[in-house]
Amino acid sequence: MSTVKEAIEVEVSLRKAYDQWTQFEEFPNFMEGVDEVTQLDDRHNHWITSIGGVRREFDTEIVDQLADDRITWRSIDGETRQRGSVRFEPLDDMHTRVELTMDVEPTGMAEKGADALGLIDRRVKGDLRRFKDYVESGGADSGGWRGRIRPEDPGSVL
Template sequence: MSTVRESVEVGVPLRTAYDQWTQFTEFPKFMEGVDQVIQVDDRHNHWATSIAGVHREFDTEIVDQLPDERIAWRTTSGDVRQQGLVTFEPVDERHTRVNLAMVFEPSGMAEKAADMTGTLDRRVKGDLRRFKDFIERRGEAEGAWRGRISPG
């Protein structure tokens, strides 16, 4: 198992950053290698990715979601094994720190090589940088889901 931890400060209020992050179907606009995210229901998403020439599809489940604070998920099907947590911290009234931590198990030679060379760390860092650019350019979230999903 490997772990990636990255953070970025975005120039929008906490609620705006959090609300945009809940718009999972918009992830392909700023996440490299994410082709599509289909939101099945409040808790489940289906992902299609193309990374290093390898196409994968998998499902995720949100296991904990507290508005303006955190979203935690895990994979439930497919050949991708990961779990993660994104948290949101107010820096001041107009700035938010977004922290992302992921634990994953690389499968296949390409993913193992990408993990060993730090490519996956750089990809996550790039995704957060693109999220920053995306939300700062917009200045407001495209939508929001403010529901609570409790662990268990």
């Protein structure tokens, strides 16, 4: 399993950065290779991705979510094995640090090769740059989910 950790500073308030990230169905607007995300309920999302000509469908479960602080998830089915956390830190009223940490288990020769070449790291870095552009330009600006999800199993959280 490979670990990727990247951070970026966005020129928006903490609340705006966090609220935009909770709009999972907007992810295809800034995440390369993400074709569609369907929010099934407060905890679960269905993903369709196309990366390097390989189409994958999988579901994720949010295991810990605290408004304006963090969202932690894990894949729960499908061929894609990953878990991750995004954290939000206010730098001042109009600047927020967004830090994304992901553990990804590449499957198949193409994905293992891409991982060995550092393509997963570059993709995450690019996704964060596109998120910065998206949120700073106003994004969907459709509010955010401000509920609390507590981990059922503390061992499942990064």
